[in-house]
Amino acid sequence: MIEHDILVVGGGLAGLAAALNSDPKLNVAVVSKVHPLRSHSVAAQGGINAALGNNPEGKDDSWERHALDTIKGSDYLADQKVAELMCQKAIPAIYELEYFGVPFSRFPGGVIAQRPFGGAGFPRTCYAADRTGLVILHTLFEQSVRKQVKFYNEWLVTKLVVREGKCAGVVIYDLTTGQIMPVRARAVIFATGGYGRVYLKTTNAYINHGSGIGIAYQAGVPLKDMEFVQFHPTSLYDKNILITEGARGEGGYLVNNKSKRFMEDYAPSTMELAPRDIVARAIQTEIDKGNGFENEYVQLDLRHLGEAKIKKRLPGIREICINFAGLDPIESPIPIQPAQHYSMGGIDVNLKCASIIQGFFAAGECACVSIHGANRLGGNSLLDTVVFGKIAGEEASIYVRGSGDTGLEEKILLDEALELKKRIEGWEKKDSALKIHLLLNRLKEVMSDNVGLFREKKNLEEALDKIHELKEQYHRVHLSGQCLRFSQELVNILEFESMLDLAEVIALGALNREETRGSHYRLDFKERNDKEWLKHTIVTQKDGQPLISYQEVDASKYKPKAREY
Amino acid sequence: MEYIFEILRYDPPQDKSPYFQEFLYSTEESKSVLEALMNIRNEQDCTLSFRYSCREAICGSCGMVINGKFDLACRTMVESLESDRIIIEPMPNLKIQKDLVVDMEPFWEALHKIEPFLHPQKEILERGHRIEEEEMEKILQYINCILCGCCYSVCPVVSRDERYLGPAALAKLYRLVKDPRDKRPFSNWSRVNTEGGAWGCDTIFKCNEVCPKDVRPADGIEALRRKLVVEKIKRILRLNK
Ligand SMILES: Cc1cc2nc3c(=O)[nH]c(=O)nc-3n(C[C@H](O)[C@H](O)[C@H](O)COP(=O)(O)OP(=O)(O)OC[C@H]3O[C@@H](n4cnc5c(N)ncnc54)[C@H](O)[C@@H]3O)c2cc1C
Numbered sequence: 001m002i003e004h005d006i007l008v009v010g011g012g013l014a015g016l017a018a019a020l021n022s023d024p025k026l027n028v029a030v031v032s033k034v035h036p037l038r039s040h041s042v043a044a045q046g047g048i049n050a051a052l053g054n055n056p057e058g059k060d061d062s063w064e065r066h067a068l069d070t071i072k073g074s075d076y077l078a079d080q081k082v083a084e085l086m087c088q089k090a091i092p093a094i095y096e097l098e099y100f101g102v103p104f105s106r107f108p109g110g111v112i113a114q115r116p117f118g119g120a121g122f123p124r125t126c127y128a129a130d131r132t133g134l135v136i137l138h139t140l141f142e143q144s145v146r147k148q149v150k151f152y153n154e155w156l157v158t159k160l161v162v163r164e165g166k167c168a169g170v171v172i173y174d175l176t177t178g179q180i181m182p183v184r185a186r187a188v189i190f191a192t193g194g195y196g197r198v199y200l201k202t203t204n205a206y207i208n209h210g211s212g213i214g215i216a217y218q219a220g221v222p223l224k225d226m227e228f229v230q231f232h233p234t235s236l237y238d239k240n241i242l243i244t245e246g247a248r249g250e251g252g253y254l255v256n257n258k259s260k261r262f263m264e265d266y267a268p269s270t271m272e273l274a275p276r277d278i279v280a281r282a283i284q285t286e287i288d289k290g291n292g293f294e295n296e297y298v299q300l301d302l303r304h305l306g307e308a309k310i311k312k313r314l315p316g317i318r319e320i321c322i323n324f325a326g327l328d329p330i331e332s333p334i335p336i337q338p339a340q341h342y343s344m345g346g347i348d349v350n351l352k353c354a355s356i357i358q359g360f361f362a363a364g365e366c367a368c369v370s371i372h373g374a375n376r377l378g379g380n381s382l383l384d385t386v387v388f389g390k391i392a393g394e395e396a397s398i399y400v401r402g403s404g405d406t407g408l409e410e411k412i413l414l415d416e417a418l419e420l421k422k423r424i425e426g427w428e429k430k431d432s433a434l435k436i437h438l439l440l441n442r443l444k445e446v447m448s449d450n451v452g453l454f455r456e457k458k459n460l461e462e463a464l465d466k467i468h469e470l471k472e473q474y475h476r477v478h479l480s481g482q483c484l485r486f487s488q489e490l491v492n493i494l495e496f497e498s499m500l501d502l503a504e505v506i507a508l509g510a511l512n513r514e515e516t517r518g519s520h521y522r523l524d525f526k527e528r529n530d531k532e533w534l535k536h537t538i539v540t541q542k543d544g545q546p547l548i549s550y551q552e553v554d555a556s557k558y559k560p561k562a563r564e565y
Numbered sequence: 566m567e568y569i570f571e572i573l574r575y576d577p578p579q580d581k582s583p584y585f586q587e588f589l590y591s592t593e594e595s596k597s598v599l600e601a602l603m604n605i606r607n608e609q610d611c612t613l614s615f616r617y618s619c620r621e622a623i624c625g626s627c628g629m630v631i632n633g634k635f636d637l638a639c640r641t642m643v644e645s646l647e648s649d650r651i652i653i654e655p656m657p658n659l660k661i662q663k664d665l666v667v668d669m670e671p672f673w674e675a676l677h678k679i680e681p682f683l684h685p686q687k688e689i690l691e692r693g694h695r696i697e698e699e700e701m702e703k704i705l706q707y708i709n710c711i712l713c714g715c716c717y718s719v720c721p722v723v724s725r726d727e728r729y730l731g732p733a734a735l736a737k738l739y740r741l742v743k744d745p746r747d748k749r750p751f752s753n754w755s756r757v758n759t760e761g762g763a764w765g766c767d768t769i770f771k772c773n774e775v776c777p778k779d780v781r782p783a784d785g786i787e788a789l790r791r792k793l794v795v796e797k798i799k800r801i802l803r804l805n806k
Binding site for chain 2: 034035037040094096098100103108110111134135142207316323435479480483487489
């Protein structure tokens with residue numbers, strides 16, 4: 001049986017950071033359902049935050065200001081000590097990335113360039129034109145080549161095996177051979193990314209099904225603040241490919257069909273650079289009021305930035321517009337609409353990225369240490385992945401060095417794999433015409449229609465009903481069988497179980513939270529209610545059912561204030 | 566519009582050899598070849614295999630040959646092909662694992678051989694290297710490379726000489742040695758001073774033609790050659806002194 005001291009699941013930024021910072025004396029490997037460079041992190045565009053103070057307008061910036069902006073942006077749901085930790089570690093993290101070779105854009109004088117981003121008091125977003133994710137992911141991958149990190153690519157983890165509160169390993173489906181196998185590990189770090197594809201309209205990669213979060217949940221790990229789903233204001237109309245906030249950071253305008261910069265009605269002092277929750281709702285409100293185009297989108301106008309700036313600072317955006325919308329932003333405005341973008345919630349972990357299961361850690365978008373609270377600021381997520389990925393690697397190493405052998409019989413793991421094989425055979429035998437892609441689409445529609453930007457009791461209840469119906473139907477799903485090598489159908493069937501659980505937890509958390517906070521906007525409870533709701537939602541699975549509880553927020557330093565922009 | 570997709574299928578070892586299978590695909594909207602493939606898989610044959618991820622031409626998963634042209638399926642719009650018959654084949658020069666999925670291992674191995682990571686000076690600079698943007702200008706195009714493998718699979722030298730590292734790896738090496746922060750010794754990168762390295766290129770520039778990200782790997786290879794020659798001459802002059 002394959003065995004490792006530390007098994008990192010996920011080859012995106014958080015996973016690579018975890019592997020690179022694990023103790024090199026330990027036997028570490030990374031499992032990923034796609035080659036690491038195909039991970040969603042590669043698509044990040046706009047940049048990564050750190051209070052370097054390189055922009056002349058950011059001279060007075062400090063990590064404390066960064067933390068305060070993060071906390072305010074989170075609508076005070078972030079745990080303040082955690083936000084401070086991340087912002088403090090941001091500065092050395094950027095210089096380390098630079099040392100590894102990330103080709104950041106520069107200001108004259110040769111220092112790393114920084115642009116303004118939404119919700120930030122100073123321009124503190126470091127970037128490499130508009131392909132920040134590409135260059136950072138490729139650079140960390142290069143470092144993993146240097147350090148000879150062991151990779152198992154195109155392996156899908158389907159189960160986290162836990163015995164007596166301790167992590168024992170995972171079960172995987174190897175796409176390349178079609179085999180199901182257990183992998184034994186003393187510590188497992190999940191860095192499995194977000195669940196954007198639970199929604200119809202999302203900026204996320206096709207592969208972002210969020211199964212890691214669901215697998216942890218099924219193994220008894222609580223999920224935190226899952227109802228907080230970020231909708232990005234500016235995705236390309238129809239295709240929903242992201243148009244980075246950097247486009248507004250560089251000076252882009254949002255205009256409605258009356259040629260008005262409508263943000264002046266919603267956030268008069270910060271305009272287009274208000275936090276994402278506010279801008280996304282403003283756009284949707286304009287569209288709903290009839291001020292959009294074709295009742296579907298508004299426009300992001302970059303033309304006044306001029307050809308030179310667009311080519312230098314936003315070449316990727318220009319390429320996306322040309323490839324996918326047949327227009328050149330130098331000449332025409334870009335049609336944009338909000339789309340699901342990021343999951344603030346996730347696997348409940350502490351400052352050390354550790355969960356309640358011994359030896360099980362999580363980092364990156366799949367985790368919720370609680371930095372982003374109810375709304376994440378742009379540029380803070382890449383930061384989260386490198387800072388907490390590193391912490392997860394270090395802490396898992398400390399854990400492994402201090403813990404004995406799992407002492408677990410191989411048989412337990414083998415049995416788990418056998419059980420999955422039986423389930424697969426079961427799906428093959430079903431002769432119903434129920435195909436997985438139909439269920440997938442149905443779920444996406446339910447979530448988009450009922451658990452989107454604007455929420456209310458009736459819709460949320462309806463969503464839960466429909467999710468339960470889909471759970472019933474899932475038992476009857478049919479797998480074509482024949483060949484299990486590179487079977488995307490099997491991947492979808494395996495991941496769908498998690499997606500159903502996630503959808504349920506999101507909708508349930510949203511239904512219970514009778515207030516409006518950050519990205520969670522209740523039409524029937526339009527105000528933030530700190531007295532009753534300044535707390536984290538925790539959902540744990542017990543006997544297949546979600547059990548909801550609440551946890552205190554660390555708001556020890558900055559008292560919650562009204563959020564004005 | 567109605568289209569006929571002719572897709573290369575192969576499931577070794579069950580299938581003795583690859584064959585083409587026809588699928589009918591109709592759409593009223595503007596769809597990418599990737600969307601069409603997903604639709605065909607979902608509606609007609611769930612066993613059809615191909616790779617994908619980001620669907621926005623940045624992850625490099627879905628390189629394939631579409632009506633004879635090497636490109637990413639996600640950024641190729643079906644209607645742009647101006648044909649109702651669309652032939653889809655996996656990237657050549659790499660072994661087919663299943664249908665359109667190819668074994669990229671030789672491609673990654675070639676990349677590993679050039680030590681594809683920055684060799685910075687030993688001590689860490691507290692506030693990072695200082696470099697002017699102009700110093701990076703020469704390498705910017707190579708930074709766009711997404712390692713999709715299109716250039717590798719179109720390259721005639723790769724197909725006949727298994728020693729050849731291929732365009733992507735060599736361009737990457739040039740990007741690194743040209744980086745003002747890179748301090749790797751000549752002895753390190755001059756290992757490509759061979760037929761399997763920088764001198765293998767036939768200079769027929771197929772790689773430049775097919776790159777979906779407008780990288781020109783052959784420019785990098787040519788520049789590497791020049792740099793190799795210049796360094797050599799410098800060394801000889803130094804020896805003579
Ligand atoms: C288009 C776009 C642009 C963005 N731009 C920015 C930006 O400019 N700045 C910023 O701060 N943030 C940005 N974000 C957010 C940020 O990119 C992501 O939050 C971050 O990259 C997530 O990294 P990760 O390592 O947690 O996950 P990912 O990069 O998504 O990696 C997840 C990994 O887990 C693997 N995996 C998942 N499930 C399984 C499983 N069951 N078994 C095996 N492997 C599995 C996948 O193969 C993958 O390797 C952007 C997001 C999007 C969608």
